[in-house]
Amino acid sequence: MPSSSTDDSPRSDRDSAFTATALPHLSTIARVATALTGDAADTEDLVQETFLRAYRHWHTFQPGSDCKSWLATICRHTFAELRRRENRSVAVDDQELESLAAARVHSTARAKGVDDMFARLDLGPAIAKAIRALEPHYRDVVLLVDVDGFSYEEVASSLEIPVGTVRSRLYRARRHLQEALLDFAIDAGYASPSYTLPPNHPGERRNA
Amino acid sequence: MPDRAECEAVVRQLWPFIDGVVSETQREFIVDHLEQCEPCNSHFDFARAFLEAVHEARPHFHVGQGLNERVMAALAGAGYRA
Numbered sequence: 504m505p506s507s508s509t510d511d512s513p514r515s516d517r518d519s520a521f522t523a524t525a526l527p528h529l530s531t532i533a534r535v536a537t538a539l540t541g542d543a544a545d546t547e548d549l550v551q552e553t554f555l556r557a558y559r560h561w562h563t564f565q566p567g568s569d570c571k572s573w574l575a576t577i578c579r580h581t582f583a584e585l586r587r588r589e590n591r592s593v594a595v596d597d598q599e600l601e602s603l604a605a606a607r608v609h610s611t612a613r614a615k616g617v618d619d620m621f622a623r624l625d626l627g628p629a630i631a632k633a634i635r636a637l638e639p640h641y642r643d644v645v646l647l648v649d650v651d652g653f654s655y656e657e658v659a660s661s662l663e664i665p666v667g668t669v670r671s672r673l674y675r676a677r678r679h680l681q682e683a684l685l686d687f688a689i690d691a692g693y694a695s696p697s698y699t700l701p702p703n704h705p706g707e708r709r710n711a
Numbered sequence: 712m713p714d715r716a717e718c719e720a721v722v723r724q725l726w727p728f729i730d731g732v733v734s735e736t737q738r739e740f741i742v743d744h745l746e747q748c749e750p751c752n753s754h755f756d757f758a759r760a761f762l763e764a765v766h767e768a769r770p771h772f773h774v775g776q777g778l779n780e781r782v783m784a785a786l787a788g789a790g791y792r793a
């Protein structure tokens with residue numbers, strides 16, 4: 504909202520030009536925004552942001568040129584930017600959900616009596632098999648980070664993907680692996696809530 | 712015993728914490744929490760044991776002899792002498 508107390512002549516010119524030239528395209532831009540977002544609430548946000556930016560950058564508008572196209576361009580750029588921002592926050596949230604999933608796998612493992620499976624069993628062959636079964640995107644990242652010990656950044660630059668993508672894939676891969684190993688331990692007959700492992704028998708195999 | 716909301720906030724950072732990519736403030740907060748909260752601590756221990764097992768599976772991923780020979784042959788062709 505322009506403040507009336509600071510109204511001076513240039514400000515008024517700008518406001519009246521904006522009112523006469525930009526605002527009449529509001530409905531058109533709303534249709535552009537609807538086409539982009541496909542969602543009523545998002546459309547309103549996008550239209551609002553588009554006109555705010557247009558107003559702030561009004562000095563870059565060439566008088567006499569096509570204002571509708573100029574606004575539509577701002578609208579598209581704004582949409583792309585908002586979407587990028589949204590994807591980023593979704594990605595971060597996704598990573599946190601993978602962390603929660605890891606805790607859930609642990610709870611299941613405990614309920615099934617296999618929460619000490621990493622100490623108790625030689626899971627090497629099962630881990631290798633589970634990693635090979637991953638989709639290549641996941642497999643490569645988990646091999647490089649968890650097996651070979653590269654940093655997120657090193658993997659990001661060698662695979663030419665963003666660090667956030669490395670993390671998302673890595674955490675997802677870990678979840679798949681944990682679930683596969685849990686299934687393996689249960690299927691192999693180690694699961695038994697009532698079964699208590701004799702002490703000092705870490706490699707003991709016992710089938711149900 | 713810390714409350715559930717705090718536990719959830721801590722567990723959400725499980726992988727980043729274990730990988731050492733959280734901020735110093737977050738790290739201290741999580742360390743404090745884990746000292747007082749056995750359930751969370753056990754989740755983190757389980758995750759660490761998992762990662763250790765994955766790392767120890769490394770010998771299962773040696774490149775095939777075939778690839779090794781191919782690379783060496785190519786290097787030799789380029790003038791490399793072992």
Ligand SMILES: [Zn+2]
Pocket residue numbers: 713717718719721744748750751752
């Ligand atoms: Zn806790």
